[in-house]
Amino acid sequence: MERTYIMVKPDGVRRGLTGEIISRIERKGFKIVAMKKMVISREIAETHYGEHKGKPFFEGLVNFITSGPVVAMVVEGPQAISEMRRLMGATRPWEAAPGTIRADFATTVDENIIHGSDGPESAAREIGIFFKPEEIIG
Numbered sequence: 001m002e003r004t005y006i007m008v009k010p011d012g013v014r015r016g017l018t019g020e021i022i023s024r025i026e027r028k029g030f031k032i033v034a035m036k037k038m039v040i041s042r043e044i045a046e047t048h049y050g051e052h053k054g055k056p057f058f059e060g061l062v063n064f065i066t067s068g069p070v071v072a073m074v075v076e077g078p079q080a081i082s083e084m085r086r087l088m089g090a091t092r093p094w095e096a097a098p099g100t101i102r103a104d105f106a107t108t109v110d111e112n113i114i115h116g117s118d119g120p121e122s123a124a125r126e127i128g129i130f131f132k133p134e135e136i137i138g
């Protein structure tokens with residue numbers, strides 16, 4: 001059993017896609033073991049996206065992710081990290097396979113609807129940034 005950090009980004013929340021995304025996760029058979037709607041502070045955004053610091057898109061990324069509420073989740077299931085990335089599709093929506101969340105709902109790399117951890121270390125780190133252990137209900 002694996003856990004991953006999933007976040008509906010501000011564009012997904014604004015466009016009313018939260019329910020669709022939750023539904024896809026649940027229909028797959030994964031369990032949402034924690035979830036909250038929140039506005040991310042600049043400080044948390046910079047910590048969460050720390051690995052991208054210095055990249056040309058960093059400032060825009062932080063501005064975007066703090067621009068409105070997100071829905072943060074912990075998703076649990078077998079191979080949850082890689083399977084959620086498969087459900088999400090490639091970061092660049094035009095490279096995402098048909099039927100994936102990003103292929104179906106996004107057109108640009110900066111507003112690509114959803115975030116999912118890219119490996120076990122980032123999953124543990126990101127879950128720790130957004131959730132206290134007692135907020136995760138298995």
Ligand code: CMP
Nearest residue numbers: 052057061091109110111112114115116
């Ligand atoms: P995410 O998986 O949330 O992690 C980093 C994010 O940076 C990525 O999704 C993209 O939405 C965003 N981003 C914005 N511009 C770029 C870019 N030029 N290349 C890669 N990622 C980008």
